Amino acid sequence: MKVIEVTHPIREDQFIQEDVAMAFGFFDGMHRGHDQVFQALEERARAGQLKKAVMTFDPHPSVVLNPERKRTDYLTPISDKIDILQHYDIDYCIVINFSSKFASVSAETFIQDYIIKNHVKEVVAGFDFTFGKYGKGNMMILQEMEDFNTTIVGKQEMDSEKISTTAIRQALKDGDLQKANEQLGYRYRIKGTVVQGEKRGRTIGFPTANVQPSDDYVFPKKGVYAVSMLLGSSNKLYRGVANVGVKPTFHDPSQAQVVIEVNLFDFNENIYGERVEVYWHHFLRPEIKFDGIDPLVEQMNKDTEQAKYLLSVDFNDDVSYNI
Known part of the structure; x- marks a missing residue:
């Protein structure tokens, strides 16, 4: 072309x-x-x-x-x-x-x-x-x-509603990934690069990849998601949990910048600088402030189990664009 x-x-x-x-x-x-x-x-x-x-x-x-x-x-x-x-x-x-x-x-x-x-x-x-x-x-x-x-x-309509960019944007802002992905005809994705973060996740047993978007993407609603992430170097897809937000347990929400962090299941490699694509499968819960590390870790374990179950149902290694 x-x-x-x-x-x-x-x-x-x-x-x-x-x-x-x-x-x-x-x-x-x-x-x-x-x-x-x-x-x-x-x-x-x-x-x-x-x-x-x-x-x-x-x-x-x-x-x-x-x-x-x-x-x-x-x-x-x-x-x-x-x-x-x-x-x-x-x-x-x-x-x-x-x-x-x-x-x-x-x-x-x-x-x-x-x-x-x-x-x-x-x-x-x-x-x-x-x-x-x-x-x-x-x-x-x-x-x-x-x-x-x-x-x-x-x-063009779906469920008696016009299929539109505006409707999809609003669905993402509402955390309604099912509606957004159905109107898109494929799973919403954000491309980016793994950059250095605060490295706090590894100290509590949940090492995360801090994904810096490569362009001006629409961010989904702040919260926790079941996702998959494609690593550019290996072209391999991994399952995980992503957090979109300001990490209010550790930061003042009015001062912090919204970031995307992804914890991949059964993964322990250094991927700083890797180009990746994050695919958004399911919204799990809103981002909330926890009263300390212990309740946060307890909830993160629950998030992981829920994400593993949901991704086991609908996970597909084929992430090519497909209407």
């Missing part, structure tokens, strides 16, 4: 030079709703014997358009999004830097410079995709164009 990073105005040498079917959207989460867009893209490309392309944007438009409610953390940061697109055998991925200059582009200019000049013969997007200054461009306008065909993908 060829990735083309564009800062407005798009240059002549950045235009796609062969006829394509192109999907448009921000696609944070690459969830089941987005999958319907990519399935439609596959069908239109095959029918027209076209190459497949995707146009997406970075950062989220709210950074420019709605700074009071800007979204700066993501389910799938741009690097993850590009990795997942590889699974759809996309030929071209255009990543538009969503800047103030790009936000001021008129709908007419967007159609001419970003669709027609890119040899787009089939446009595919969700029903709520908008473009151009003030979001004046929409899918109905594109359907009226004669230079290309337009396919509108309707609302």
